[in-house]
Amino acid sequence: KQWYQRRVRVQELEQIEIRKMIIDRMVHLLCVGHAIPVTQYMRECLEKELADKSLIRHFAAEVMEVTTSPYSADFIAEFLPIAKSPDITASLRNINESDSISRFIEYCNG
DSSP states (O other), X not given: OHHHHHHHHHHHHHHHHHHHHHHHHHHHHIIIIIHHHHHXXXXXXXXXXXXXXXHHHHHHHHHHHHOXXXXXXXXXXXXXXXXXXXXXXXXXXXXXXOSHHHHHHHHHHO
């Protein structure tokens, strides 16, 4: 029984790693001109709770690494709900708000 439980746990970890790789591919698609559909899909995953929050957090962190202002109005409309979600970005932010998520929100607020 113990062996089986360990194997199930390993399979769960493998599934998470595979999903993170898919998120990385989605970030690549975002970088090559598909920012709106990719970001829209991830926002829907957040709103409808279709994906683990850690995966959406990984997406948000990766997006902030590969994007910079100016941001399009469409991108802001899709990504801002993700950036403002405390469940997703609280661990990505710092107290003095010098992190990329805080800077993105500040940019959006004008």
